[in-house]
Amino acid sequence: xxxxxxxxxxxxxxxxxxxxxxxxxxxxxxxxxxxxxxxxxxxxxxxxxxxxxxxxxxxxxxxxxxxxxxxxxxxxxxxxxxxxxxxxxxxxxxxxxxxxxxxxxxxxxxxxxxxxxxxxxxxxxxxxxxxxxxxxxxxxxxxxxxxxxxxxxxxxxxxxxxxxxxxxxxxxxxxxxxxxxxxxxxxxxxxxxxxxxxxxxxxxxxxxxxxxxxxxxxxxxxxxxxxxxxxxxxxxxxxxxxxxxxxxxxxxxxxxxxxxxxxxxxxxxx
Numbered sequence: 001x002x003x004x005x006x007x008x009x010x011x012x013x014x015x016x017x018x019x020x021x022x023x024x025x026x027x028x029x030x031x032x033x034x035x036x037x038x039x040x041x042x043x044x045x046x047x048x049x050x051x052x053x054x055x056x057x058x059x060x061x062x063x064x065x066x067x068x069x070x071x072x073x074x075x076x077x078x079x080x081x082x083x084x085x086x087x088x089x090x091x092x093x094x095x096x097x098x099x100x101x102x103x104x105x106x107x108x109x110x111x112x113x114x115x116x117x118x119x120x121x122x123x124x125x126x127x128x129x130x131x132x133x134x135x136x137x138x139x140x141x142x143x144x145x146x147x148x149x150x151x152x153x154x155x156x157x158x159x160x161x162x163x164x165x166x167x168x169x170x171x172x173x174x175x176x177x178x179x180x181x182x183x184x185x186x187x188x189x190x191x192x193x194x195x196x197x198x199x200x201x202x203x204x205x206x207x208x209x210x211x212x213x214x215x216x217x218x219x220x221x222x223x224x225x226x227x228x229x230x231x232x233x234x235x236x237x238x239x240x241x242x243x244x245x246x247x248x249x250x251x252x253x254x255x256x257x258x259x260x261x262x263x264x265x266x267x268x269x270x
Contacts (some may be wrong), residue, residue: 002231002248004268007041008212011068011199011225012258013055014047015131015182016218017235020196020254023130025057032262033061039269041056044068044202046195048154048181048221051076052133070110071179071187072198073151081202084112085193087152089163091176092145095188097168099155102168108132108154109144115146115154124156152189154181159184181221196224203228216250216258218242233261 003075012018012234018025036043046068047190054069055062068075075082092109099107100237106124107117109116113130118141129135131154136226138144150254157164165186169178177189203213215222218238226232226245234246243249 002264004214004231004265006212006230007214007265009042009044009206010036010204010207010214010262011044011046011129011202011229012215012216013195013218013222014045014049014057016237016253017216017222018044018045018253018258019057023057024198026256028150028256028259030060031260032259034131035266036262037064039266041265042066042206042208044199046199046222046225047071047169048185048187050110050134050177055132056133057115066202068195068198068202068225070151070193071181071189071193072196072224073110073189074112075198075201082205083198085151085190085197086149087176087188087193089145089150091152092150093142095153095172095176096141096145098169099153099165102155102157102165103159104159105165106156107141107254108135108156109141109148110151110154111144113148113149113150116141116148118166124158125259128156152193155186156184157186158184160184179221181219187221194221194224195225199228214261216261217246233257 044066048071051069063078074084106119115135135148162180177191179187181187211230213229214231216233232246233248233250234243236252
């Protein structure tokens with residue numbers, strides 16, 4: 001029997017977790033969110049997506065929730081910025097040529113105003129717009145790196161980020177934070193920019209403890225925030241490493257895994 005009695009904060013990843021494989025949030029979730037509010041339980045969305053993309057999925061409740069975006073690069077409540085962690089310009093400038101050499105790889109510089117790409121691959125451009133609603137296509141990312149602060153570099157490989165991108169940059173792990181955030185994506189951030197650090201900031205603002213926090217996730221970029229929660233749930237579709245770390249496993253994102261646990265949480269409050 002899972003003890004939900006202490007829970008005051010629910011935190012959920014987006015892709016592979018709250019979103020189904022069509023990129024949709026269920027109508028049931030919005031119904032359950034209203035019930036969470038009635039029980040004074042706060043909701044926080046935590047994703048590798050840009051902020052604009054997250055709130056587009058949660059538009060009807062965007063001013064009532066906390067949002068951790070860019071894997072902890074930025075956290076907001078409404079338009080109020082709670083924290084931001086940028087990757088140094090020197091590191092971005094160093095990494096761009098390295099990443100350009102990996103065949104089949106497309107780069108995104110994730111900034112506060114927009115995401116920037118230099119790729120002309122139409123297949124990638126169409127796909128990447130699901131995650132980045134505000135973006136600009138430029139001739140040379142190096143010009144952006146020299147003038148615009150960057151939260152993270154998101155790197156996409158059509159076959160596997162784990163097999164084709166990570167081996168090339170893994171030796172830089174002491175200088176930057178590398179997160180395999182999906183089958184095709186690898187995120188490069190400042191070492192302080194992770195969902196766990198951002199979650200701690202939200203917890204402090206809300207005066208909520210680790211034991212009062214419940215987290216859902218499915219991939220490596222969710223590890224740190226799972227470590228900051230009293231209750232952690234891996235999705236049925238989660239990476240095997242996440243299932244080992246999480247205290248519990250729920251159903252898949254296509255089978256209402258998040259909603260199933262939220263129903264149990266709310267039932268325990270009756």
